[in-house]
Amino acid sequence: MSGKITQSNNFIYTALALIALLISASLVNVMPEGILEYIIEGFTLLTFGVCILSLRFDKAWTRFMVSIIICWLAATLLYRLFAIEMLDYLILVLMMVFFWGTFRSIARQILFVGDVDTNKVIGSIVLFLLIGLIWSIIYILIIVVSPQAFNGVDGGPWRHNLSQLTYFSFVTLTTLGYGDISPRTPFAQVMVYMEAIAGVFYMAIVVASLVSAGLSQTKNSRE
Known part of the structure; x- marks a missing residue:
């Protein structure tokens, strides 16, 4: 893989x-208190x-x-200087907006665009990862409003719950449903089954897109 990011390999780097x-x-349980926040923020900025x-x-x-990104950096810096709780929640919202835009x-x-290649297949995986991340932030925001919204997740700083809720998000997205974490309030339950529905439809849309592009590619090569 070339070290330069091009349109033929860009989704590999994003993934x-x-x-x-x-x-x-996932390092929440092995990192000393205080360092975790900087690690997550550093990797978030790297991802951006x-x-x-x-x-x-x-x-x-x-x-x-x-x-x-500029707004996120400003909110992060102000939160570090003044420890205003609302800024911490603004950081979450900006992350969600960024991932949704991505x-x-x-x-x-x-x-449903262009030919099928390795980069495009990886791009479809990136979309799946983004869906899981966006919904994990939604779950965190739900806990901010209602700390008892989920069984198996304690209320507290969102960085400490990010790994658990990301895990729960992907378990829900793939409809595995292990049951170790479950929604308790009606609104949380609605968001959980909406994610499950989104996961099923996403799989159908991606398969249809790849098959359609593959058939079109085959038809063009024959002509």
Whole structure:
């Protein structure tokens, strides 16, 4: 794999950055108190940077996402200086907006567009990872409003719950349903089954997109 990010390998770098972010969140139980926050923020910023570089070919998206990153950096710095709780929640919302914007940009580039190749297949995996991350942030925000919304998750700083709720998000997205974490309040239950529905439909849409692109590619090669 070339060290330069191009349109033929950009989703590979995005996938690696997202996986690194997920792994950093899982270090909650082995990192000393205080260091975890800097690790998650560092990997989040790294993920933002890689996403910008990987998707810079979408000019309109890039300008908007750069403004989101600037706001995120400002909110993070102000939170470190003044420890205002609302700024911490703003950081979460900005992360969700960024990941949603990334999702939309990638979806426009790979779903029902162009030929099927390795980069496009990896791009579909990136979309799946982004869905799980977006919903994990939604669950965190639910706990902020209602700390008892989920069985098996204690209320507390969102960075300490990020790994658990990301795990729960992907378990729900893939409809595994282990049962170690479960929604308690009606609103949490609604969001959980909405994610399960989104996961099922996403699989159907991606398969249809890849099959359609593959058939079109085969037809063009024969002509």
